[in-house]
Amino acid sequence: MANARQIKRRISAASNISKITKAMEMVAASKMKKAQDQAILARHYALALQDSLQKLAAQADPSLHPLLSRNFTGKDILLVVGTNKGLCGSLNTQLFKKMDAWRKLHPDGEIVAVGKKIVHFCRLGGFKIHSQFTDIAEKVTTSDLVAISEMVIDGYLKQDFRSVGLVYMDFINTLSQKPRVAELLPMAKEEVVGEVTDGQKKVVKADYLFEPSAKEILTNLLPFYIENSIYQAFLESRASEHSARMVTMKNASENAHELVDELKLVFNKSRQSAITSELLDIATATLTV
Amino acid sequence: MSEKSKLTLRIISQEKKLLEEVVDKVSLPSTEGEITILPHHAALLSQVETGSLRFTQDGHEQDVVIAKGFVDVNPSGLVTVLVDSAIYARDISMEKVQKAIEEAQETMAKSEDQRELMMAEASLKLAMLELKVAQKTKKAGI
Numbered sequence: 001m002a003n004a005r006q007i008k009r010r011i012s013a014a015s016n017i018s019k020i021t022k023a024m025e026m027v028a029a030s031k032m033k034k035a036q037d038q039a040i041l042a043r044h045y046a047l048a049l050q051d052s053l054q055k056l057a058a059q060a061d062p063s064l065h066p067l068l069s070r071n072f073t074g075k076d077i078l079l080v081v082g083t084n085k086g087l088c089g090s091l092n093t094q095l096f097k098k099m100d101a102w103r104k105l106h107p108d109g110e111i112v113a114v115g116k117k118i119v120h121f122c123r124l125g126g127f128k129i130h131s132q133f134t135d136i137a138e139k140v141t142t143s144d145l146v147a148i149s150e151m152v153i154d155g156y157l158k159q160d161f162r163s164v165g166l167v168y169m170d171f172i173n174t175l176s177q178k179p180r181v182a183e184l185l186p187m188a189k190e191e192v193v194g195e196v197t198d199g200q201k202k203v204v205k206a207d208y209l210f211e212p213s214a215k216e217i218l219t220n221l222l223p224f225y226i227e228n229s230i231y232q233a234f235l236e237s238r239a240s241e242h243s244a245r246m247v248t249m250k251n252a253s254e255n256a257h258e259l260v261d262e263l264k265l266v267f268n269k270s271r272q273s274a275i276t277s278e279l280l281d282i283a284t285a286t287l288t289v
Numbered sequence: 290m291s292e293k294s295k296l297t298l299r300i301i302s303q304e305k306k307l308l309e310e311v312v313d314k315v316s317l318p319s320t321e322g323e324i325t326i327l328p329h330h331a332a333l334l335s336q337v338e339t340g341s342l343r344f345t346q347d348g349h350e351q352d353v354v355i356a357k358g359f360v361d362v363n364p365s366g367l368v369t370v371l372v373d374s375a376i377y378a379r380d381i382s383m384e385k386v387q388k389a390i391e392e393a394q395e396t397m398a399k400s401e402d403q404r405e406l407m408m409a410e411a412s413l414k415l416a417m418l419e420l421k422v423a424q425k426t427k428k429a430g431i
Contacts, residue, residue, distance in 0.1 A: 041305035048301050048369050052361040056334060211321050211335035220336060221359060
């Protein structure tokens with residue numbers, strides 16, 4: 001049968017693919033371990049920092065620092081942390097959905113795209129790109145992100161940005177990651193401002209001492225907090241990326257193996273039927289002689 | 290001594306939580322000078338300079354070298370130290386420190402980029418301090 005050769009080719013193609021996906025799975029698995037550890041260990045810091053800042057923000061006058069006050073003019077910015085490479089399941093698609101939802105609320109919003117996949121989607125989906133970052137190193141360090149955080153802070157201080165949102169994949173565990181939308185700036189939530197102006201609450205608040213002064217600490221702590229939030233988002237999204245890729249590649253290898261098994265069955269069947277028909281031919285030929 | 294009259298010290302660096310222990314006393318370098326925190330300290334939020342932090346636990350003193358950051362003293366006795374990096378004095382490796390010093394000096398000699406210079410200077414300062422503290426701990430025979 002002419003078919004047999006074709007099937008044979010498909011079998012070898014599928015098994016080659018399974019070898020590649022297996023290799024990618026193992027690469028992702030080793031990167032995943034590192035990325036997960038980094039993300040989980042850094043969480044303590046982010047949480048503690050947030051805690052201190054909330055205390056500070058609740059007690060200091062928001063007018064002390066422009067990052068704590070609201071901007072009423074400027075653009076809405078969304079910082080989307082995606083991946084440079086594909087083949088990681090529905091990870092980027094989930095981010096795209098969040099971006100679409102965000103655009104409904106902020107029709108004139110602009111995107112700060114991190115990762116080639118996000119840039120590509122922005123072009124396809126007609127999002128306005130404010131800026132793009134596609135060359136962040138595999139192992140994220142805070143110094144890599146200085147450019148991004150400086151841009152965000154400067155833009156907000158100059159009142160070019162009205163609000164800055166952040167979307168990334170929050171790492172929950174190897175099998176599940178969830179897209180998370182966070183508001184980066186303005187930091188002053190309505191409640192915090194309300195608390196300060198409210199006379200009654202003022203009495204309740206603990207008397208915190210600030211050294212050297214609340215203003216100075218705020219000035220140092222706020223940009224630092226934003227940097228750290230962005231850093232943490234990057235760590236989480238890296239951990240999510242590698243986890244998602246590993247799971248996807250594992251599924252791909254399994255599917256390829258299944259396909260090889262199926263094709264082998266078809267191949268054997270066709271070979272068997274070829275032999276049978278040949279035997280029949282020989283039998284009829286001998287009978288006629 | 291009841292639990293109430295002790296402090297809970299947490300040192301958290303950007304990479305990880307270094308320690309969370311119940312201690313008697315903490316001394317650390319704030320921007321306004323060295324401060325010592327005892328139980329029942331007033332609530333305080335302060336900036337921390339690069340330097341060495343010393344805490345006393347059951348009569349034993351231990352040193353931790355910290356980079357700059359913040360300290361948050363909670364009225365309930367929880368002291369949270371948030372720093373860029375932190376390392377136990379006993380964990381400091383001399384070879385690593387020497388290497389860091391050499392590298393930082395090299396960068397400072399070559400680089401002209403303002404940011405790179407600043408970072409090299411900061412890491413040089415930290416490495417020098419680690420060296421000093423490590424030598425002190427070795428002398429004390431700990």
